[in-house]
Amino acid sequence: MGRVTWAAGVDLGGTKIQIIQVNTFGTIGERVKIATDVTGGPDAITQQIVDAIGEMSDKIGSEPAAVGVGVAGQIDADSGVVKFAPNLKWENVLLQQDIKRAIGVPVIVTNDVRAATWGEWLHGAGKGAKNLLCVFIGTGVGGGIVSDSKMLSGYNNTAGEIGHITVSLDGPQCTCGNKGCVEAYAGGWALAKRAQEAVTLSPQKGKRLVDNAGGDISRITGKMVMEAGAAGDALASQVVEQAVEAIAAGVSGLVNSISPEKIIFGGGVIEGSPYLIDKIAPLIHKRTLDAAFEGVEIIRAKLHNDAGAIGAGALAIRLFVK
């Protein structure tokens, strides 16, 4: 058996670290998932990643040619410094440099949603597309844009924050400080919050949701709202409908502004309720210019929870190996 050339793709989250072997010829190999040692701080987590890649290398019988890491946070494009990662409580962590020193191969650190977009583009539902918009709807809403075969990063390396497109001038308060963001309707936290507010105003209409939450309004989650909506609960359905409207409006603005060929929907909320795509798609059609919507495909993400790790590994190969 010939030796494979591979990259370690790392998805560093607040609760889990996932690492996947991504081979240069496009296949996936070993994989490992470990709990993030958040209490240990940056040094402990860096060591966890280095150790796990070491064990993976032993199994495979060769060192990785490069390492890619996706992190939920703001990343400096040049240095790979994690400027701010709220889930990890990190500020200005030299992750790229430290992993590189420890393993001795090129390392790229990028934003987790950008990494997932790389994954869907190079190995998933967007394979081969030159113009792509990925929309990930989970607790938050984020995405990535590929235009003319180039991943957009922008001046501040923050491109893809599509959850913070305003779709309602005086809409609900978002965690970002703005009002009426897509995320303030459609993020998991927003589904929960909006349902909690609606239930508080109409306890009788919201009885089902409150019962599902064990009688405690504050325990209503986004997932419960999605489930109750799917089961026909009127109050939950209304919250979900508004989320669908907001997503469609936000994505429509991007269709008109950047003209993607494929629009890929993924993330926890979509994974749990893929039927949402069938509700969103006709509204996008309705809100976009005919010339911009012509030929556009609206599809579901393929890589599920692996998108970030596979994308980070594929990006490392693209940058350093091929």
Next chain:
Amino acid sequence: MGRVTWAAGVDLGGTKIQIIQVNTFGTIGERVKIATDVTGGPDAITQQIVDAIGEMSDKIGSEPAAVGVGVAGQIDADSGVVKFAPNLKWENVLLQQDIKRAIGVPVIVTNDVRAATWGEWLHGAGKGAKNLLCVFIGTGVGGGIVSDSKMLSGYNNTAGEIGHITVSLDGPQCTCGNKGCVEAYAGGWALAKRAQEAVTLSPQKGKRLVDNAGGDISRITGKMVMEAGAAGDALASQVVEQAVEAIAAGVSGLVNSISPEKIIFGGGVIEGSPYLIDKIAPLIHKRTLDAAFEGVEIIRAKLHNDAGAIGAGALAIRLFVK
């Protein structure tokens, strides 16, 4: 005197054709403006352009090395066919091919707003920027996006239709069929329409505007609304304020999604009321993520009515000469 190498930059509008000599070393030379012979159809207009370039060549003493044309309409990226240009009442006009046959040099046809963005990027307020957002507010609202030193065109070559970003889910009807578009608040036609509607509802409050329009509500124009707003008229001010809010919200979504370094505002409404930029800028700051807004400059376009012709010429040089 040495011979200059130059391109003819053509801005083809529904009422005027403007042609500017753009030299390869970055200067501007001869210029001509003629009335568009709309009644003569595509052949007559093509001949007008060819003749005007011929006269310009005689004056300069050399033929152009290339020709660039900006047209208000949908352009096929590969063929340069004008698929649809409502102002000219054109459908599927082979403008690029016909000018090329007549003059015998390479020709590029592009959308007029995209051409203006090329102009501001290569010769105007955006010179040297790698990440740029141009916003032109006139009768309609359109723009162009440069990301990582590349002009975005998108799958359908329609990128830049930023006037049709939804900023209000149930907002005012737009001419595009959607509701709540930026243009439905801020385009010249929308300023007029919204003021006319407000005046109809509150004739007493709108007395000043109606007087300015000679007593005929239907004659209130966007320009009158801007002027009355600047003069402190309460009804007009409200219409203008909402336009400012809508522009800021739409641009903010793009700042978060694509992360430009410079945001350039131009077009007739801005030319007439440049103070609007000072009202829009703080609202963009308020609505965007700190990480995305960091270091962003919000400035006024430099080339005014020349942007389209200069941009079309500069694009032709970039594509065919340099």
